[in-house]
Amino acid sequence: MKSLFKKARHLAGATSLALALSTGTVSAATPKDSLVVGWQFDDIITLDSAEAFEFSGSEVIGNTYDRLISYDPNDVSKIFGQAAESWTISEDGKTFTFKIRKGIKFASGNEMTAEDAAFSLQRAVILNKAPGFILTQFGLNETNVKDKVKAIDADTLVFETDKAYAPTFVLYCLTATIASVVDKEEVMKHAVDGDMGLAWLRTHYAGSGPFKVEQWKPSEIVVLSANQNYWNGVPAMKNVFLRHIGESSVQQLLLEKGDIDIARNLETEQLKSVEDNKEIKLIKKGKGTLYYLSMNMKDPILAKPKVQQALKYLIDYKGLADTVWDGRGQIQQAFLPKGFLGALEDQPFSLDVEKAKELLTEAGYPDGFDVELIVRNSPIRVDTAKSIQTTFAKVGIKVKLIPMDGKQVLTVYRARKHQLFFGTWGPDYQDPHTNADTFAKNLDNSDDAKSKPVAWRNAYAPEQMTKDTLAALVERDADKRAAMYLAIQKEHQQTAPFAFVMQEQEVAGVRANIDGFVLGPSFDSNSYKDVVKK
Amino acid sequence: MTELKGWLLAENPDSRTQAAFGRGYLGWLRFYHNPLAMIGFVIVLTLLLIALFAPYIAPEGISSGLTGDALKNARFLPPSAEHWFGTDGQANDVFSRIVIGSRITLVIVALVIFTAPILGFIIGTVSGYFGGWVDILLMRITDVFLAFPKLVLALALAAALGRGLESAIFAIAITSWPAYARLARAETLTIRNTDYLAAAKLQGASHWRLISGHIMPLCLSSLIVRVTLDMAGIILTAAGLGFLGLGAQPPTPEWGAMIAEGRDYILSYWWLATFPGLAIFTVALGFNLLGDGLRDVLDPKSGGQH
Incomplete structure (x- = not known):
């Protein structure tokens, strides 16, 4: 049923688009001392820092x-x-x-x-x-x-x-x-009842940050007000209103009209159309989020190394970077995002149908095979998956694309019941171990394993690499540590059932009179503290 | 020609066949002189022809298969002589996709109208004929289905069955039969106590014979009218499910799904959502006009008034 509500919200979004269109030329600038942000934050389920693990929730907590x-x-x-x-x-x-x-x-x-x-x-x-x-x-x-x-x-x-x-x-x-x-x-x-304030803090505030949380209405609004006692400078903005606007075209429209100061979820094509607008500037920041295609090794065909290699040669990396991901991502083919200690920046793979065909023939599938690809139903993911569907078809691999609700996809993926999965991984903290831990380490590959990292989800259990990952974790010399991660990634890039495709770049459309809005490498480092209005 | 006309229009036909043909011809005349009905008829006929010859009409198939720079230069092209309805984000020709998508629309309509009305028809006539607890039981089941808004119930069913064209069709069929059951029951109630039924019963006709031989034919014409009028609704429901992502899955060019894809680009590339929308609009209008025309012809209550 969750998906139905989500869809209903999309409809509501379409209606508000119609309303916004009908109001015509009336434009209202936002107040001088307030910042209004249009953003999709329907993923916030808690504002308690001990519990929050969602992108939007961490951003609110990061500012408060x-x-x-x-x-x-x-x-x-x-x-x-x-x-x-x-x-x-x-x-x-x-x-x-x-x-x-x-x-x-x-x-x-x-x-x-x-x-x-x-x-x-x-x-x-x-x-x-x-x-x-x-x-x-x-x-x-x-x-x-x-x-x-x-x-x-x-x-x-x-x-x-x-x-x-x-x-x-x-x-x-x-x-x-x-x-x-x-x-x-x-x-x-x-x-x-000994919950240490968990139930209360979910919806309330007990912090000391540059802003205070005044109000949070799920999927509607978050109101922040400046902390007049902040030790590191009181923010210029008295209030920050985060408005949930699900439809990105509505965000575009409101931004163009000046009803919001910042639009956070513009799609690739919308970025192009606001690019020429003098009243709007784009702020970009490379995030640590990686988009990857993973192959479940529980599937006998996908378990074959040659098939995995072939699929890595069947992704149109450059085409994707120039079209669907234009301005919103850069190619990254290893499990550490650029900017991390020891990130490998080699790009050995490109679309090479001949080579893939050869590899598939050696693996025993000269005419391809049928396979299912699950993906979360969001434009950029589905568009990438469609491109993968097109290029795989060139060697006869018939991809059945199944877009699903975010929650559904994760349920299937976490139970490792998929064949192919296209999705994202965002680092939990800024140390390389966060990604190595999940992509290169698998201590127990049995179905009822206690820890279920992404490697487990794809039934990938490299023994030596697991040991190397644990060794890198306790190496105290930073240079040596970086070299260890480079070596692990080189091996991983070739032999693991993961094809890393893109590293996300977050782009926000900002009105020209706004300065000081900071996008950080992770969501909890996006900051409104230094925002000023001219 | 005049001879045939005379035979068809004979005041005192010699055989039942001649009478039936005569009635049919009169119906056609009435239909033919209704311009709106003819427009609807032409639209539906065109749709049928397009669907039949889709592979020959659609120049580029549903997928362009382009990659790299070729893809970059061929995506989101506005309508032109080469691409009548423009191209989408994968550089696919929108016109080709709409043409091929017409087949999906027709398949949905055909499958639904060959299941739901028949099921509803049987349930309705049986319920009306027997009355008593059979009636109560069947009608309460019908009530359960009627208690939900049709689209919401279809949404819930399609979501529960999993995404896909098959489940969308099943969901639509399951949600549309109660209306037919009600209609058939009401018709049956008006004729169940007539003398000729009593006469047939006295001659020893079985229940099944009475229902299938006497009641069903009398209810049929109003059912057909209802079905043709509902076709537009079926198309819209299917498109709605497709729009919400519960119908056909990519790259299937289902019209509703195409609109949903185009929605993200509606401010930048208007043609992506507009043309599939126009296609749905035209076809739904066509079926509606056709249905109206057919009602004038087939409705037994207005029969014979020329």
Whole structure:
């Protein structure tokens, strides 16, 4: 039924398009001290940093909470303290000591202390929701977290890991949404039945960030207001209104009319048509999100290495980059996105029908075969899948394309019941381990495995590569570590059942009088804090 | 010619065949003199011909198969002499896709009108003829189906059955039979107590013989009228399901799905949604006009008034 509602919303979107058209030339500029953003955020299901794992939710939390540490959105390798003023790492590499910044005030008026930071991390580990693994992978669990993560005085937080990991790995994990500092007193006031305030914080706010959450109506509006006490400069915008506008053509129309200041979900063709508009500029930022085609090795045909190779030669990378992805993505053929430590930028594959035909003949399928491709029903994904359908047909591979609702696709994919899957992977934090962990490591390939990374979902279980990935995780020398990841990717690129196609570039259409809107490499680093209106 | 006409229009036909032909001819005359009905007839006939000869009419098939730079230069071309209705994002010729898509539209209509009305017809006549608990049971089932808006029920069914043309057809058929059942039952009720039925019953005719031989033929013409009037609705429902992504799947050129694809580009490339929309509009109009004309001809209540 979910999909029906979604469709109904599309219809509603079409209606509002008609309404918008009928209002004609009447245009209303947005107030000087407010920013209005048109955006699809129907994926927000919670505003609790311990639970949020959705793109839009993390962006809202990123703008309203302080995390322990943060990184420069233009250069991820520059890590700096946010709620933490400074930190030290012990000799053995297992103990991280953070000094909490003085003078940070929560929206409630309470002063932030190390106790709040410790509580936030403990809470995230104990609740252990979807993003919980980001912290629990350091050997933390419900029973030991209160000893391993604690405030030794009002300004000092100690964070202990079970092994000596690469320091940047630990630090990057603490830049993730889950490391946002919440107001202990305020949250615990609303705790019910030992839920540590989970039910309350889902829809309420207890942070200290540049903005406060005033209101959230699912799939309708999020209202933010400036935090007048913010320690790092009060935002110029008194209010930020995030409006859910599902239809991208409506976003385009409202942006052109000046009813919204920023449109976040313009499609490729719409970007082209607003490009010439002098009142609108486009802000672009390479995201860490990768789009890839994966082949389930449970399928006897797709399990053959030669078939996998052939399919990698049957994708029109360049054509896609110039058409469907024009301005919205760049070709990337390895599992680490450009900009990450040790990302491999080689592009050994291009559309080569002859070569693919040869490989298929060697594999025993000179005339191709029938196969199903599942994909989430969004324009850019479906258009890419259609291109794949066309190029595969050139060697006789008949692709049955099945566009589905996002949730349906994931259900099939996570149960590894697909043949081919085209979709995305977004890094959970800025360290290479986040992708290596899911694409190159599979400790248990049985159907009832406890951990089900993307490699498992495609029944891919490379023994040596799994070992290499775990070794890279504890390498403390950054250069050596980068070299290890390069080697893993080279091998992975050739032998894994994954064809990486594109790395996403996020584009926002912004009115010319808006400055200071920042798109970061991940969604929780998109920021409204420095926005000014001319 | 005049001889044939005279035979057809004879006031006192010599045989039942002649009488039947005569009635048919009179009907055709009435239909022929109704310009709107003729427009509808021509549209539907054209659709049939287009569907029949689709592979010869459509110059480029449903997929261009272009890649790389060729694709880049051939996509989203506006309507021109070469591409009458322009091209889409995969550089496919929209005109070709619409022509080939006409077959899908016809298949949907044909499959639905050969299932739903027949099912509804049988249920309705049986229900009306027997009355009593049979009537109550069958009509309550009908009520259950009528309790939901048709499109919503079809949506739910199509979603539950999984995406695809087959489930869309099944969903439409399942949701359209109750109206026919009601119609057939109402017709049956008006004739179930007539003398000639009582006479046939006295002669020992079985229930089945009474229903199939006496009741059904009398209800048939109103059913046919209803079906032709519903065809436009069937096309629209199918297009609606396709639009919502529950009907035919890509690259099948189902018209509703084509509109859905074009919707994303409606401000930049108007032709993508416009032409399939016009196709649906024209065909639905054609079936409606044809249905209206047929009602004038076939409706037993207006029979004989020339």
